[in-house]
Amino acid sequence: DAMVIQNPRYQVTQFGKPVTLSCSQTLNHNVMYWYQQKSSQAPKLLFHYYDKDFNNEADTPDNFQSRRPNTSFCFLDIRSPGLGDAAMYLCATSRAPGTANIQYFGAGTRLSVL
Amino acid sequence: QQQVKQSPQSLIVQKGGISIINCAYENTAFDYFPWYQQFPGKGPALLIAIRPDVSEKKEGRFTISFNKSAKQFSLHIMDSQPGDSATYFCAASNQIIFGKGTRLHILP
Numbered sequence: 001d002a003m004v005i006q007n008p009r010y011q012v013t014q015f016g017k018p019v020t021l022s023c024s025q026t027l028n029h030n031v032m033y034w035y036q037q038k039s040s041q042a043p044k045l046l047f048h049y050y051d052k053d054f055n056n057e058a059d060t061p062d063n064f065q066s067r068r069p070n071t072s073f074c075f076l077d078i079r080s081p082g083l084g085d086a087a088m089y090l091c092a093t094s095r096a097p098g099t100a101n102i103q104y105f106g107a108g109t110r111l112s113v114l
Numbered sequence: 115q116q117q118v119k120q121s122p123q124s125l126i127v128q129k130g131g132i133s134i135i136n137c138a139y140e141n142t143a144f145d146y147f148p149w150y151q152q153f154p155g156k157g158p159a160l161l162i163a164i165r166p167d168v169s170e171k172k173e174g175r176f177t178i179s180f181n182k183s184a185k186q187f188s189l190h191i192m193d194s195q196p197g198d199s200a201t202y203f204c205a206a207s208n209q210i211i212f213g214k215g216t217r218l219h220i221l222p
Binding site (some may be wrong): 004040041042043044045090092098102103104105106107108 | 148155156157158159160163203207210211212213214215217
């Protein structure tokens with residue numbers, strides 16, 4: 001059974017049109033992460049929530065926002081998608097932040113920007 | 115500045131052979147080194163991980179070798195199988211910093 005579920009699996013949006021990607025988890029983990037993975041590249045951490053505390057990576061563009069209304073759900077909002085934002089977006093969870101806390105990844109949402 | 119350098123970028127190995135992927139890190143504060151396996155269309159999944167207080171960890175056909183003084187670690191896949199064909203990422207703590215990945219293809 002899937003433990004980290006991302007919807008939709010594929011998302012197409014238009015240049016500049018806001019888009020929201022969703023992630024849910026059944027693990028009751030405290031930490032939820034969002035990564036961006038471009039073709040043939042490593043996943044790049046955008047930000048994470050530790051419970052309700054939001055932690056943004058220094059180089060994450062302001063165009064990317066996130067919401068975590070409860071333990072189970074986390075959303076990635078892209079306010080004005082550009083062509084360069086086309087990528088796979090991965091959600092992950094872990095019981096706690098930091099060393100040796102295994103991250104469990106969802107299957108990802110592939111975003112296309114037309 | 116890339117904190118985790120991974121090589122090779124791609125690797126082709128005959129079935130039954132040994133696949134070796136190497137990573138080097140810069141930050142001596144890193145204390146957890148996982149390897150992730152990613153199949154096309156799937157998210158990465160933890161394969162095996164090591165802490166720097168041991169030099170080797172083995173799980174089935176997968177072995178991590180760790181050289182703390184050289185700040186290097188490697189993944190060895192023994193008796194490589196076509197089902198091992200995937201992209202492999204090394205990573206380092208605390209918040210996961212990934213290497214660029216190695217696309218492994220096992221020839222049947």
